[in-house]
Amino acid sequence: MNGAGEKPMIEVSDLKIAFGPHVIVKGANFTVAPRESFGIVGESGSGKSTVLRAMAGLNEVWDGAIRFDGVEAPRKRPAEFFRQVQMVFQDPFGSLHPRQTIDRILSEILLVHRIGDIDGRINRALADVALPQSVRFRYPHQLSGGQRQRVAIARALIAEPKILLLDEPTSALDVSVQAEVLNLLADLREQRGLTYVMVSHNLAVIAHLCNRLGVMQGGEMVEQLSVEDLRAGRIAHPHTRELRELSVSLEEV
Amino acid sequence: MLATFRNWALDEMPSSRRQAAWGRRYRTWLALRANPLAMIGLFIILTCVILSVLAPLLAPYDPAAQNLELRLARPSIDHLFGTDELGRDILSRILYGGRVTLGMVVTVVVLVAPLGLAVGCIAGYFGGWVDTLLMRVTDVFLAFPRLILALAFVAALRPGVESAILAIALTAWPPYARIARAETLTVRNADFIAACRLTGASPWRIVARHIAPMCIPSLTVRVTLDMSSIIITAASLGFLGMGAQPPSPEWGAMIATAKQYLLQQWWVAVAPCVAILLTSLAFNFLGDGLRDVLDPKHS
Amino acid sequence: MQVEIKNLRIAFENRGTRFEAVRGISLSLGREKLGIVGESGSGKSLTARALMKLLTKNAQVTADRLTLDDIDLLKASEKEMRAIRGKRVGFILQDPKYSLNPVKTIGKQIAEAWREHKGGSRKELRDATLDLLEQVKIRDPKKVFDSYPHEISGGMGQRAMIAMMLAPDPELLIADEPTSALDATVQADILRLIDDLVERRGMGLILISHDLPLVSHFCDRVAVMYMGQIMEEMAASDLLQAKHPYTQGLLNCMPSLLHPKARLPVLVRDEAWLKELRT
Numbered sequence: 001m002n003g004a005g006e007k008p009m010i011e012v013s014d015l016k017i018a019f020g021p022h023v024i025v026k027g028a029n030f031t032v033a034p035r036e037s038f039g040i041v042g043e044s045g046s047g048k049s050t051v052l053r054a055m056a057g058l059n060e061v062w063d064g065a066i067r068f069d070g071v072e073a074p075r076k077r078p079a080e081f082f083r084q085v086q087m088v089f090q091d092p093f094g095s096l097h098p099r100q101t102i103d104r105i106l107s108e109i110l111l112v113h114r115i116g117d118i119d120g121r122i123n124r125a126l127a128d129v130a131l132p133q134s135v136r137f138r139y140p141h142q143l144s145g146g147q148r149q150r151v152a153i154a155r156a157l158i159a160e161p162k163i164l165l166l167d168e169p170t171s172a173l174d175v176s177v178q179a180e181v182l183n184l185l186a187d188l189r190e191q192r193g194l195t196y197v198m199v200s201h202n203l204a205v206i207a208h209l210c211n212r213l214g215v216m217q218g219g220e221m222v223e224q225l226s227v228e229d230l231r232a233g234r235i236a237h238p239h240t241r242e243l244r245e246l247s248v249s250l251e252e253v
Numbered sequence: 254m255l256a257t258f259r260n261w262a263l264d265e266m267p268s269s270r271r272q273a274a275w276g277r278r279y280r281t282w283l284a285l286r287a288n289p290l291a292m293i294g295l296f297i298i299l300t301c302v303i304l305s306v307l308a309p310l311l312a313p314y315d316p317a318a319q320n321l322e323l324r325l326a327r328p329s330i331d332h333l334f335g336t337d338e339l340g341r342d343i344l345s346r347i348l349y350g351g352r353v354t355l356g357m358v359v360t361v362v363v364l365v366a367p368l369g370l371a372v373g374c375i376a377g378y379f380g381g382w383v384d385t386l387l388m389r390v391t392d393v394f395l396a397f398p399r400l401i402l403a404l405a406f407v408a409a410l411r412p413g414v415e416s417a418i419l420a421i422a423l424t425a426w427p428p429y430a431r432i433a434r435a436e437t438l439t440v441r442n443a444d445f446i447a448a449c450r451l452t453g454a455s456p457w458r459i460v461a462r463h464i465a466p467m468c469i470p471s472l473t474v475r476v477t478l479d480m481s482s483i484i485i486t487a488a489s490l491g492f493l494g495m496g497a498q499p500p501s502p503e504w505g506a507m508i509a510t511a512k513q514y515l516l517q518q519w520w521v522a523v524a525p526c527v528a529i530l531l532t533s534l535a536f537n538f539l540g541d542g543l544r545d546v547l548d549p550k551h552s
Numbered sequence: 553m554q555v556e557i558k559n560l561r562i563a564f565e566n567r568g569t570r571f572e573a574v575r576g577i578s579l580s581l582g583r584e585k586l587g588i589v590g591e592s593g594s595g596k597s598l599t600a601r602a603l604m605k606l607l608t609k610n611a612q613v614t615a616d617r618l619t620l621d622d623i624d625l626l627k628a629s630e631k632e633m634r635a636i637r638g639k640r641v642g643f644i645l646q647d648p649k650y651s652l653n654p655v656k657t658i659g660k661q662i663a664e665a666w667r668e669h670k671g672g673s674r675k676e677l678r679d680a681t682l683d684l685l686e687q688v689k690i691r692d693p694k695k696v697f698d699s700y701p702h703e704i705s706g707g708m709g710q711r712a713m714i715a716m717m718l719a720p721d722p723e724l725l726i727a728d729e730p731t732s733a734l735d736a737t738v739q740a741d742i743l744r745l746i747d748d749l750v751e752r753r754g755m756g757l758i759l760i761s762h763d764l765p766l767v768s769h770f771c772d773r774v775a776v777m778y779m780g781q782i783m784e785e786m787a788a789s790d791l792l793q794a795k796h797p798y799t800q801g802l803l804n805c806m807p808s809l810l811h812p813k814a815r816l817p818v819l820v821r822d823e824a825w826l827k828e829l830r831t
Contacts, residue, residue, distance in 0.1 A: 043735040044706075058447050079453030087451055095444035099466055101273045109452035137267040139277065145592070155448065174591040174762065176819035179805035183816055201736060208807035208816070231809055246736050247809050250765045 009034040009163065009195045010055070011067040017050050017059065024050045026219040027064070037189060037196040039206035041243065042216035048199045049167055051216070055197065056087045056165050068163065083113060086156035090168040092148035096140040102151055103136045109159045125154040129184060146177035150184070157188065166198040170205060182209055203247040207231060215240045284546045291542020297535035305351035312345035317500045325518040335520045338510060343524050346502035350525065353503045354532070357418055357487045358480055364422045366476050369429025370465060376430070377437025378460050388434070395427040399486060400493070407495045417496040421486055425479065432475055436468040470547035477540035481533035488529050504529050553723040553756055555581040555603070558617035562598050564610060573598050575780040585750060585757040587767035587788065590777035596760045600726045604641060605633050639669050642717030646729040648709030652701040658712045659697030662719060669720035684715040689745055707738035711745065718749065724756040732761070743770045764791070764802055776802070779826055798825060
């Protein structure tokens with residue numbers, strides 16, 4: 001896994017997020033070690049996606065501290081931040097610009113940061129996510145859901161970030177496609193030594209892809225545990241127990 | 254040759270961005286072609302444009318050449334549309350008049366559409382005080398009645414095509430700003446724009462490269478439909494004497510001078526009326542067809 | 553109440569190309585719970601809509617037999633269908649946000665459904681509606697009665713939909729992905745509720761979903777669809793002994809809490825599956 005003495009790659013301290021009078025996140029605290037995969041589970045309204053978006057810099061209204069590789073992240077992220085931290089969104093239909101070719105979509109971050117060898121990088125990115133070259137000049141509506149999500153992953157990884165934030169990356173996919181994408185994500189993490197933070201409502205998916213997880217309920221992270229403890233049922237909080245039981249009951253036919 | 258282009262454009266696996274873009278344009282064209290009214294409209298517009306451009310070659314007479322002996326002559330072989338009150342050939346005046354009218358319309362659109370697009374996208378994306386400020390400015394211009402504003406310009410400057418264009422342009426841009434803003438608001442919170450923000454792109458880049466292109470289809474439809482009202486407005490201004498000045502053969506001005514002869518020598522007024530009617534109608538047909546084809550619901 | 557479908561085919565024609573979305577499926581259903589499972593594009597939703605003649609005009613529907621009891625649904629007129637829809641067959645869709653009228657209160661919509669099929673005075677309607685809301689286990693029926701769809705949660709919206717569908721006491725309930733938009737805890741509650749109501753009223757149920765384990769828990773029989781054809785049909789309790797490679801593939805490729813897999817087996821689709829059944 002990772003050395004116990006290593007400095008955490010991500011540190012979230014006392015994160016509070018409120019939109020006007022509604023407090024969505026009431027104080028989240030967790031750390032993620034380098035090359036670790038951390039899952040955040042919860043039901044809708046628990047605040048899990050809000051936490052992820054604040055970490056990604058998409059949301060500039062939050063209190064507390066978020067540190068990446070020891071450096072505290074300001075509310076408004078500088079452009080270099082996005083070379084280290086990237087995100088994959090839930091909806092493959094909505095996360096690709098409908099009027100741009102895959103080629104254009106993949107080249108955007110390279111153009112913004114003036115990274116060279118665009119052609120080569122695009123070809124390599126497509127190959128890394130097992131997409132054929134023929135999709136390069138197609139439009140998103142000409143691709144299947146699974147292919148779109150692979151493009152989203154390619155886009156996130158093309159500038160070689162160290163950290164990948166995943167917001168329910170497989171919830172909108174068919175079960176068979178989900179398996180392929182999960183395998184791909186696991187492979188990429190191993191090959192590139194990436195750190196993942198993944199949000200999902202599906203406990204089995206989190207257990208498959210993550211080392212540790214945090215459970216959110218009503219804006220608070222009520223428990224943090226390792227995946228082994230989750231599988232074995234060594235659970236402290238009742239909400240976690242409830243979620244685990246639901247997931248397990250569906251497995252036992 | 255056409256067949257090769259067709260195959261190249263419709264290739265399921267394009268190998269360059271140009272090919273993909275042309276494929277998309279060609280497919281849009283095929284969808285438009287299936288609409289008979291839109292094709293009629295397009296045909297009429299293209300005919301008008303060609304006739305106007307080639308007016309110097311096609312017009313049988315000089316539009317300003319007077320022939321006082323042949324005033325108000327009926328349509329005949331010599332003068333297909335007859336002559337007006339100063340003996341000028343109406344057909345030639347219609348052809349040259351087309352240049353004035355279409356020229357005014359194109360100038361207005363070229364000035365107005367980019368301005369509206371920019372204002373609307375910026376207001377919609379940045380929100381906050383920028384949005385409020387820009388939208389209030391838009392409201393101010395929206396409140397101006399077009400013809401009264403033209404009168405004011407004429408009084409301040411001088412009567413002529415430039416004043417008319419200015420008056421129309423200043424009152425025509427607000428709706429485009431509103432359309433662009435509405436589209437921007439719809440698109441602003443989409444995941445693909447969030448993904449653009451995650452590249453570290455500046456807000457200006459996002460607005461210009463990612464949001465504005467999404468507003469163009471609805472703007473195109475609106476512009477096309479507006480052309481007909483711009484034509485009529487230009488003609489109205491001409492009719493009131495505030496547009497092109499005599500002897501310039503502007504359609505509206507032609508109707509103004511012909512109205513006193515409406516009962517006896519009706520052909521003098523009818524020709525420019527029909528010209529205005531046909532071009533307006535053509536733009537309406539085309540605009541409707543474009544809306545069916547470019548509407549995001551269909552793509 | 554008996555539904556018979558034999559060799560149903562649904563095709564769409566678009567600018568010269570003909571695409572067959574459903575390719576000859578046969579099902580029969582009495583007063584029992586049938587689950588139709590499939591991935592996106594398998595044709596499961598189309599099948600249910602074909603039963604209620606709710607497809608678009610450009611859909612070509614053919615079948616050897618498509619009947620509800622003795623009514624031939626293929627030949628039924630729109631008027632006859634209107635008498636069946638709602639009154640004899642209820643339909644629950646995925647997202648209550650889109651199937652509830654946003655400008656009417658919940659109570660008004662349910663009361664309308666009741667009045668449409670059973671009539672009654674205003675007081676009778678109100679009482680019947682409140683009773684229905686209680687039957688679907690809504691805790692504060694009076695409050696929900698006066699609420700608008702956007703004021704209640706997804707789970708409550710779905711319960712309100714169910715209440716609305718049950719108002720005319722139908723014999724058959726078709727639920728198309730009724731819980732896909734809901735959280736896991738609410739999902740279980742809603743399905744248990746549907747299960748309970750269907751049992752108590754002796755209704756038939758067609759439950760359409762992409763979630764194989766979920767469907768097998770709440771149905772008597774399960775039909776697995778792929779590319780417009782039924783790959784396999786079996787009793788829900790026999791799911792783990794599924795014989796068809798597609799069903800087995802679907803079951804195997806899911807991650808599991810209890811049985812960790814280093815790598816998720818990928819479903820390899822075989823062209824032969826479709827040819828086999830075309831005899």
